[in-house]
Amino acid sequence: MNTSPEDYLKNIYIVKETVGKVTTSGLAEKMGITAPAVSDMISKLAKSGHIKNIPYKGFELTKKGEETAINLIRKHRLWEVFLVQELGYEWNKVHDEAEKLEHSSSDELITKLEEYLSFPEYDPHGHPIPDKQGKIIKQKVIPCTELEVGDIAEIREVSDASQEVLGYLTKVGLRLNVKFSVVEKINFDNSVQIEFENQKIFLSEKLAKNIYVRKSS
Amino acid sequence: MNTSPEDYLKNIYIVKETVGKVTTSGLAEKMGITAPAVSDMISKLAKSGHIKNIPYKGFELTKKGEETAINLIRKHRLWEVFLVQELGYEWNKVHDEAEKLEHSSSDELITKLEEYLSFPEYDPHGHPIPDKQGKIIKQKVIPCTELEVGDIAEIREVSDASQEVLGYLTKVGLRLNVKFSVVEKINFDNSVQIEFENQKIFLSEKLAKNIYVRKSS
DNA sequence: GAAAGAAATTAAGCATACTTAAACCTTAAT
DNA sequence: ATTAAGGTTTAAGTATGCTTAATTTCTTTC
Ligand SMILES: [Mn+2]
Ligand SMILES: [Mn+2]
Ligand SMILES: [Mn+2]
Ligand SMILES: [Mn+2]
Numbered sequence: 001m002n003t004s005p006e007d008y009l010k011n012i013y014i015v016k017e018t019v020g021k022v023t024t025s026g027l028a029e030k031m032g033i034t035a036p037a038v039s040d041m042i043s044k045l046a047k048s049g050h051i052k053n054i055p056y057k058g059f060e061l062t063k064k065g066e067e068t069a070i071n072l073i074r075k076h077r078l079w080e081v082f083l084v085q086e087l088g089y090e091w092n093k094v095h096d097e098a099e100k101l102e103h104s105s106s107d108e109l110i111t112k113l114e115e116y117l118s119f120p121e122y123d124p125h126g127h128p129i130p131d132k133q134g135k136i137i138k139q140k141v142i143p144c145t146e147l148e149v150g151d152i153a154e155i156r157e158v159s160d161a162s163q164e165v166l167g168y169l170t171k172v173g174l175r176l177n178v179k180f181s182v183v184e185k186i187n188f189d190n191s192v193q194i195e196f197e198n199q200k201i202f203l204s205e206k207l208a209k210n211i212y213v214r215k216s217s
Numbered sequence: 218m219n220t221s222p223e224d225y226l227k228n229i230y231i232v233k234e235t236v237g238k239v240t241t242s243g244l245a246e247k248m249g250i251t252a253p254a255v256s257d258m259i260s261k262l263a264k265s266g267h268i269k270n271i272p273y274k275g276f277e278l279t280k281k282g283e284e285t286a287i288n289l290i291r292k293h294r295l296w297e298v299f300l301v302q303e304l305g306y307e308w309n310k311v312h313d314e315a316e317k318l319e320h321s322s323s324d325e326l327i328t329k330l331e332e333y334l335s336f337p338e339y340d341p342h343g344h345p346i347p348d349k350q351g352k353i354i355k356q357k358v359i360p361c362t363e364l365e366v367g368d369i370a371e372i373r374e375v376s377d378a379s380q381e382v383l384g385y386l387t388k389v390g391l392r393l394n395v396k397f398s399v400v401e402k403i404n405f406d407n408s409v410q411i412e413f414e415n416q417k418i419f420l421s422e423k424l425a426k427n428i429y430v431r432k433s434s
Numbered sequence: 435g436a437a438a439g440a441a442a443t444t445a446a447g448c449a450t451a452c453t454t455a456a457a458c459c460t461t462a463a464t
Numbered sequence: 465a466t467t468a469a470g471g472t473t474t475a476a477g478t479a480t481g482c483t484t485a486a487t488t489t490c491t492t493t494c
Contacts, residue, residue: 002450002451002452002480003451003452004451005451023471023472024471024472024473025470025471025472033451033452033453034452034453034454035471035472035473036452036453036454036472036473036474036475037451037452037453038472039472039473039474040451040452040473040474041451042473043473044450055459055472055473056458056459056460056471056472056473057460083326086333087326087329087330087333088329089329097322097323097326100320100321100322101318101321101322103321104317104318104320104321105314105317105318106314109300109304109314112304112305112306113304116303116304219450219480219481219482220481220482221481222481240441240442241441241442241443242440242441242442250481250482250483251482251483251484252441252442252443253442253443253444253445253482253483253484254481254482254483255442256442256443256444257443257444257481257482258481260443261480272442272443272489273441273442273443273488273489273490274490
């Protein structure tokens with residue numbers, strides 16, 4: 001499937017947020033395309049003023065590029081809210097639908113949708129929804145892998161990329177805002193064992209990395 | 218903007234419905250592209266079994282092609298209902314939005330949307346909405362140009378292609394289900410004068426052609 | 435039934451987002 | 465300071481939906 005230039009900007013923004021820095025290969029990996037494709041598009045987006053690029057050195061979004069990225073993220077997350085809250089979708093099915101809808105809705109439509117949904121602040125995975133002006137709440141969260149034994153934490157965000165991860169979380173009863181304590185941590189494989197509602201759950205590194213929490217101890 | 222193969226099928230179906238027969242040039246005109254582009258796509262869609270084509274003679278949808286067309290029309294019309302009924306759009310603004318949304322929504326999403334909207338039978342312009350099985354109500358309607366002086370008629374359908382026409386209709390108070398009588402008909406320019414709710418309105422041919430009615434006298 | 439006119443198709447080429455293969459920088463190790 | 469490794473960019477070429485120009489086919493007219 002063909003990706004739009006907008007999509008590159010969005011993914012640059014998100015990779016920067018979650019990983020810390022964006023590289024050609026990192027972005028290619030995330031988007032499921034090859035490095036030359038990314039390199040190509042970066043040049044184009046640099047020409048159009050959405051990206052500041054120094055070949056072989058690195059690139060970053062300009063103000064203009066960031067605005068475009070945030071606007072697309074806004075559309076994505078509002079659609080996700082609609083799908084879950086109004087149409088009754090499971091939270092692990094909405095990402096792919098929103099990925100398409102975000103490109104097919106005018107700003108005006110999104111303004112109306114936002115009002116229809118009563119201005120939600122977070123999407124179904126706990127991600128903040130940018131407002132019309134592009135302002136976005138930045139939550140201070142850490143991945144479960146950074147917790148220590150004895151920590152008490154509350155789930156604030158869950159990565160929405162993997163359907164399997166989200167499906168598994170639902171199965172074991174983990175949702176947003178659930179509070180738990182860390183029972184055991186195995187440095188060996190970066191897994192953690194947690195307890196909540198009187199049950200113990202084992203989180204592999206892969207799982208733990210996708211759950212973002214706020215410590216409350 | 219690039220049109221998808223699906224869109225050709227949809228437009229073939231609609232032109233067939235409204236004009237009676239579909240030609241390469243007719244379709245090109247409707248879709249705002251050139252005849253060679255249509256000719257090209259027809260060949261491709263013939264290969265994939267959506268169209269039966271005899272070069273230089275004509276083409277028509279196969280069963281498979283019609284199913285695809287109807288499914289897209291279904292998506293289009295359900296989105297239009299959503300935009301008007303839920304988001305409060307004017308009926309002359311929804312066509313363009315739906316034109317994009319129809320390509321970005323899975324069958325599953327549309328199933329859920331249809332239920333959410335309580336299974337509407339008609340879209341905001343009076344066009345019937347195909348059900349999940351592709352069954353579609355065929356209304357027997359005639360354009361206003363075919364009315365005679367003295368006829369009493371009720372508006373059943375309005376073409377949704379022209380924003381201006383729809384905007385004008387709203388301005389003069391013409392909506393779906395409005396009943397009127399034909400006061401005068403000028404064969405000269407194919408215009409008609411109608412009366413409803415104690416006001417007389419003049420409909421040019423261009424206008425009259427876009428309003429479909431059911432005679433009730 | 436030949437020729438003119440109209441419509442459709444084919445040909446050649448463009449734009450865009452991709453691919454693999456080759457060339458090019460940068461960096462880190464010896 | 466060289467060199468080797470890795471990541472990045474450029475080169476060359478593909479797929480797709482378009483364009484204009486040329487060609488083919490059909491239809492109408494005489
Ligand atoms: Mn998402
Ligand atoms: Mn999300
Ligand atoms: Mn429409
Ligand atoms: Mn409509």
